[in-house]
Amino acid sequence: MGQHADSSIYYVPHGTKWPMVGSLGLATTLVSAAMWMNGASAGEWGMYIGLAIIIFMVFGWFGQVIRESEGGMYNSQVDASFRIGMVWFIFSEVMFFACFFGALFYARALAVPWLGGAGNNAATNELLWQGYVSAWPTNGPGEVGGDFGTIPAFGVPFLNTLILLTSGVTLTLAHHALRANQRKPLVIWLAVTVLLGALFLFYQVEEYAEAYGHLGLTLGSGIYGSTFFMLTGFHGMHVTLGAIMLFVIMIRCMRGHFKPDYHFGFEAVAWYWHFVDVVWLGLFIFVYVL
Incomplete structure (x- = not known):
């Protein structure tokens, strides 16, 4: 069915094996990971096999969608469905990060002050942890994880903020x-965006090495360490996925894919990357600065 076919006619895709393959890969990965964490030696190899199946599924399924799109098989209704699906996906990602920001807020603004006897919670301090003085950052009562230092906000984190904001500008260009x-500027600006994403990840690795190697800040450093690495680590994973998607889009642009008036694949990745930028701004402010 042509891309510009009657919008009242909806494209129904043919039968495909990819959802089943993806389900098999996810199930194998999760079950094997659980086995590995519980001491089963076969779990490690099973997890690698599951990840390989997922990667195979991604290449196969995405390739099929690309071929169908370039073949003019999607009309305006399918395009609208893609957009609605991407909106809901990003909304789910918003809720994902909201949970971690909520945990940070609860620990910092409520739980830690209560343990220190703030407000009308003097009894909490006396009964649960007498003598504990609330402060942030903290590893909590009992000095869980030992002493640690924090990453200065206006060092690598500020540099990474500038890098991500710049990448948003280059992607918009x-x-x-x-x-x-204009194909040549398109590919150039996409290449710059991918490089900026890679540079962000390089500095994040440097930051983690500094935290673990010199500052004593680890995932086990109490509530501050756990919230710090969960938020920044999951954000780094999203930057990695976004950079990979941008690289794929760049290769597609080099091959002549996408048209000036029909390029949702490009827009979807751009939406995702801008979402990652916004999340980092929240991280920079609430994790590093405040």
Whole structure:
């Protein structure tokens, strides 16, 4: 069915094996990971096999969708479905990070002050941990994880903030180039965006090495260490996925994919990358600065 076919006619995809393959890969990965964490030696290899199946599924399924899109098989209704699906996906990601920000807020603004006897909670301090003085950052009562230092906000984190904000600008320039059907600037700006994403990840690895090697800040450093690494670590994972998707989009642009008036695949990745940028701004403010 053509891309510009009657919008009242909806494209129904043919039968496909990829959902089943993806389900098999996810189930194998999760079950094997659980086995590995409980001491079963076969779990490690099972997890690697599951991840390999997932990677195989991603290449196969995405390749099929790309071929169908380039073949003009999607009409305006399918395009609208893709957009709605991407909106809901990003909403789920918003809720995902909201849980971790909520945990940080609860620990910092409520639980730690209560343990220190703030407000009308003097009895909490006396009964649960007498003598504990609330402060942030903290590893909690009992000095869980030992002493640690914190990453200065206006060092690597500030540099990474500038890098991500700049990557948002370069991606927007690439989008404008695509809409103007200017292929060379499109590919150049996309390449710059991918490099900026890789640079962000390089500095995050450097930051983690500094935290573990010199500052004593680890995932086991009490409530501050756990919230710090959960928030920044999951964000780094999202940057990694976003950079991979941008690289794939760049290769597709080099092959002549996408049209000035029809390029949802590009837009979906751009939405995701801008979402990652916004999350980092929240991280920078609430984890590093305040």
